[in-house]
Amino acid sequence: MSIRTITFDAIVVGGGGAGMRASLQMAQSGFKTALISKVFPTRSHTVSAQGGITCAIASADPNDDWRWHMYDTVKGSDYIGDQDAIEYMCNVGPEAVFELDHMGLPFSRTEEGRIYQRPFGGQSKNFGEGGQAARTCAAADRTGHALLHTLYQQNLKNGTQFYNEWYAADLVKDDDGNVCGVIAIDIESGETVFFKAKATVFATGGSGRIYASTTNALINTGDGVGMALRAGLPVQDIEMWQFHPTGIAGAGVLVTEGCRGEGGYLINKDGERFMERYAPNAKDLASRDVVARSMMMEILDGRGAGPDGDHVFLKLDHLGEEVLHSRLPGICELAITFAQTDPVKEPIPVVPTCHYMMGGIPTNVHGQAIKLSGGHEGEDQFVNGLFAVGEVACVSVHGANRLGGNSLLDLVVFGRAAGLFIEDQLRQGMTQYEPTDANIDQALARVRRWDESTGGESVPALRKELQSVMQNHFGVFRKGDLMAEGVAKLADLRERIAKAHLEDKSKPFNTARIEALELDNLLEVAEATAIAAEGRTESRGAHSRYDYPDRDDENWLCHSIFDPKAKKLGKRDVNFKPKTVDTFQPKARTY
Amino acid sequence: MKVSIYRYNPETDREPSMKEYEVDTQGKDLMVLDILALVKEQDQSLAYRRSCREGVCGSDGMNMNGKNGLACITPLSQVAPGVLEGKKPLILRPLPGLPVIRDLVVDMGMFYNQYEKVQPYLQNNTPAPAIERLQTPEDRAKLDGLYECILCACCSTSCPSFWWNPDKFLGPAALLQSYRFLADSRDEATEERLSRLDDPFSLFRCHGIMNCVSVCPKGLNPTRAIGHIRSMLLERGI
Numbered sequence: 001m002s003i004r005t006i007t008f009d010a011i012v013v014g015g016g017g018a019g020m021r022a023s024l025q026m027a028q029s030g031f032k033t034a035l036i037s038k039v040f041p042t043r044s045h046t047v048s049a050q051g052g053i054t055c056a057i058a059s060a061d062p063n064d065d066w067r068w069h070m071y072d073t074v075k076g077s078d079y080i081g082d083q084d085a086i087e088y089m090c091n092v093g094p095e096a097v098f099e100l101d102h103m104g105l106p107f108s109r110t111e112e113g114r115i116y117q118r119p120f121g122g123q124s125k126n127f128g129e130g131g132q133a134a135r136t137c138a139a140a141d142r143t144g145h146a147l148l149h150t151l152y153q154q155n156l157k158n159g160t161q162f163y164n165e166w167y168a169a170d171l172v173k174d175d176d177g178n179v180c181g182v183i184a185i186d187i188e189s190g191e192t193v194f195f196k197a198k199a200t201v202f203a204t205g206g207s208g209r210i211y212a213s214t215t216n217a218l219i220n221t222g223d224g225v226g227m228a229l230r231a232g233l234p235v236q237d238i239e240m241w242q243f244h245p246t247g248i249a250g251a252g253v254l255v256t257e258g259c260r261g262e263g264g265y266l267i268n269k270d271g272e273r274f275m276e277r278y279a280p281n282a283k284d285l286a287s288r289d290v291v292a293r294s295m296m297m298e299i300l301d302g303r304g305a306g307p308d309g310d311h312v313f314l315k316l317d318h319l320g321e322e323v324l325h326s327r328l329p330g331i332c333e334l335a336i337t338f339a340q341t342d343p344v345k346e347p348i349p350v351v352p353t354c355h356y357m358m359g360g361i362p363t364n365v366h367g368q369a370i371k372l373s374g375g376h377e378g379e380d381q382f383v384n385g386l387f388a389v390g391e392v393a394c395v396s397v398h399g400a401n402r403l404g405g406n407s408l409l410d411l412v413v414f415g416r417a418a419g420l421f422i423e424d425q426l427r428q429g430m431t432q433y434e435p436t437d438a439n440i441d442q443a444l445a446r447v448r449r450w451d452e453s454t455g456g457e458s459v460p461a462l463r464k465e466l467q468s469v470m471q472n473h474f475g476v477f478r479k480g481d482l483m484a485e486g487v488a489k490l491a492d493l494r495e496r497i498a499k500a501h502l503e504d505k506s507k508p509f510n511t512a513r514i515e516a517l518e519l520d521n522l523l524e525v526a527e528a529t530a531i532a533a534e535g536r537t538e539s540r541g542a543h544s545r546y547d548y549p550d551r552d553d554e555n556w557l558c559h560s561i562f563d564p565k566a567k568k569l570g571k572r573d574v575n576f577k578p579k580t581v582d583t584f585q586p587k588a589r590t591y
Numbered sequence: 592m593k594v595s596i597y598r599y600n601p602e603t604d605r606e607p608s609m610k611e612y613e614v615d616t617q618g619k620d621l622m623v624l625d626i627l628a629l630v631k632e633q634d635q636s637l638a639y640r641r642s643c644r645e646g647v648c649g650s651d652g653m654n655m656n657g658k659n660g661l662a663c664i665t666p667l668s669q670v671a672p673g674v675l676e677g678k679k680p681l682i683l684r685p686l687p688g689l690p691v692i693r694d695l696v697v698d699m700g701m702f703y704n705q706y707e708k709v710q711p712y713l714q715n716n717t718p719a720p721a722i723e724r725l726q727t728p729e730d731r732a733k734l735d736g737l738y739e740c741i742l743c744a745c746c747s748t749s750c751p752s753f754w755w756n757p758d759k760f761l762g763p764a765a766l767l768q769s770y771r772f773l774a775d776s777r778d779e780a781t782e783e784r785l786s787r788l789d790d791p792f793s794l795f796r797c798h799g800i801m802n803c804v805s806v807c808p809k810g811l812n813p814t815r816a817i818g819h820i821r822s823m824l825l826e827r828g829i
Contacts, residue, residue, distance in 0.1 A: 039640075040699070042742055043648040057722070101723035104713025104777065106731065106738045113725030139738075145647055146738060153712035188692060217643045253645045334645060337664050460632045504636040506602045509693040512635040 010199040015041030017411035018390025019203030020151040025419025027160040049144025051258030052136035054405030055093040060117035060134040066090040077399025078541035079586040082575035119261040120404040122287040136405040178433040179385030190507025198430040206391040211354035212471040215254035224392035226521025229564040236394040238359035239532035245291040247353025249311035251338040257404040269305040279591040286591035292352035313347035360394035367418030376563035376570030400541020456501035483534040535569035593680040623662035639695040649741030654684040659745040686748040709769035714780035730776040737771035746803035760796035763803035763813030770816035
């Protein structure tokens with residue numbers, strides 16, 4: 001089967017912060033760069049980031065030090081974040097953030113005219129010894145929106161070629177497994193095209209929609225992870241899912257940690273500030289995994305509020321109307337719209353809600369995708385032609401638990417780093433791997449499967465069932481037998497989804513077709529999550545098991561690697577060798 | 592409750608039509624976007640855009656019982672009296688004034704073109720310092736009410752001046768963005784920006800009808816921004 005081919009130096013799949021920072025870098029340098037996004041770029045999920053971008057720019061505290069930020073991040077990761085990558089992010093961070101200001105990002109300001117920084121969870125001065133830091137750079141509580149629009153504007157200025165509302169369906173590989181590009185569908189016309197490039201950069205974001213309740217946008221369906229797994233590539237630490245402490249109960253909409261940074265705190269149904277019991281020092285600004293678990297314990301112990309006792313409250317009214325309206329205007333809007341609550345007067349009902357995928361495609365600091373020589377074990381090898389940045393990547397700076405404000409920093413630092421690296425490679429002459437017709441045909445198989453389906457179950461019903469399996473079997477607290485049941489249910493779902501039906505076969509703007517293709521990806525991510533979660537027999541960071549309640553450094557101070565071909569879980573070393581500072585040794589993690 | 596939705600698939604339909612659906616909300620005051628999801632479970636051929644479902648991405652601008660807004664943050668009780676109680680149907684149409692691709696999905700090309708025309712990016716040729724360019728809180732406050740635009744097109748597609756001249760009149764959204772950069776103390780291209788607006792159509796086709804202000808889901812005021820640009824042009828002319 002022959003389809004149209006479009007050729008570029010580099011293609012970026014995904015128009016969020018990471019993708020647009022990467023494409024900007026390459027377009028600025030004059031390389032022929034295409035950005036393929038399933039939505040108009042400013043509709044990407046980065047737009048929903050609220051509180052800010054954590055970085056030691058030394059505005060709130062002139063003595064701030066990126067090494068303190070690094071310490072916090074390593075500790076926050078529960079010691080399975082790679083220290084070379086965390087070092088790179090925290091060290092290069094200030095440069096990347098100042099660039100954003102120079103591009104026009106409307107940061108909030110201090111009296112000195114510098115970028116405003118607020119306290120966030122898990123932040124400290126002087127390697128945990130100097131008390132709470134204020135390190136998160138903010139544009140009110142709309143930092144992601146401001147960042148995403150600024151990056152889109154700069155890409156316009158620099159001539160990035162946008163393929164908006166194009167959906168990448170699968171990777172195209174040659175016979176040796178080198179990546180040659182992707183198959184993508186023009187959503188508007190329905191045409192399927194082969195995008196050929198020397199570098200394919202995945203910046204497809206997270207996959208929170210595998211859970212029934214999530215802060216994630218409806219578009220966060222794990223397309224990049226799905227494509228990688230179907231191509232036989234491994235994912236790393238995929239069991240590590242962050243539950244954000246403050247999703248609005250019922251709606252799942254995010255309420256920024258910046259609320260607690262500005263002085264808000266959580267209370268149970270008795271009005272007690274319960275975090276004082278769980279984290280006596282950091283209290284409400286303990287790390288997210290700690291706060292989310294504490295909230296769930298309150299709820300499970302019968303101190304949850306509401307008729308079903310299923311949530312707690314975030315109290316903000318004591319901050320006063322002026323602070324709330326100047327620092328947290330978006331939150332006031334969201335609370336009124338989705339909780340019918342004005343935070344100036346009443347507390348907001350909140351519950352831990354699926355928020356962020358710490359795991360993903362393993363990469364180095366340049367974004368180069370990594371696989372293991374023996375599938376789930378063996379030596380690191382690069383996947384030629386493939387890069388990953390942002391939430392879809394696991395570089396890994398977040399390890400088992402991401403700190404608030406570190407995702408936006410991850411996006412711009414590693415989007416930029418991949419761009420710089422690919423630029424350099426292109427200048428030196430990068431290989432364009434050439435697929436055969438059979439290779440392309442293979443990548444088209446899945447699209448064809450749906451287009452030729454004649455009967456079977458419907459996509460919305462299967463999606464709902466998958467989301468409820470993940471919600472009920474792989475939540476904040478996990479247990480072996482319950483997870484084994486979940487794994488079995490997903491195996492059953494895999495068979496049924498393989499035979500599911502796409503009723504509407506029309507071409508123009510067929511969103512049912514896109515949702516069917518997304519369902520395949522949700523399943524891939526869910527299954528990898530389930531098998532990895534069952535396999536990691538310890539509790540670390542966001543992964544918390546009743547049957548293995550303790551951290552097990554002897555066996556699990558390492559990344560997990562899920563190999564989709566053998567469906568096996570292996571281990572990969574964590575990097576403990578930063579280049580310019582001493583290694584941060586694992587120790588007990590308290591807040 | 593009854594929902595009436597504009598349907599058009601260029602592959603199969605000679606002309607658009609309204610199609611009726613029955614949806615069970617179990618008495619809840621759901622958002623219009625939730626209703627669309629329920630309809631799509633019945634009829635997967637229905638096309639509409641959506642992403643964040645919390646009013647910040649600007650995907651799901653549409654016309655609900657005659658008024659433009661975002662489906663995801665518009666509860667049934669706010670659409671029109673009687674809709675929540677099932678006394679009146681919920682009537683959903685694509686944003687007016689733009690070509691329809693399919694069902695509730697419009698071609699936003701003209702809208703984006705006008706946005707691009709205002710060169711919506713910071714222009715500053717002074718070499719950047721090693722840190723951020725300093726900006727006072729007062730200067731930064733001038734950007735409030737401007738930078739929050741989500742490009743949903745609710746305003747421009749409710750503007751009669753834009754309906755008449757979508758190619759020549761920039762429309763409220765693009766002009767709001769234009770002023771966002773004119774008002775930024777870090778931007779140095781004020782003169783060039785104003786020159787490009789100084790013709791009978793780009794800006795001056797605004798007749799102060801203020802539909803833009805009444806529909807903006809983020810509570811922004813493009814008419815005021817347009818007024819500020821007018822003043823700047825006026826001062827420049829003196």
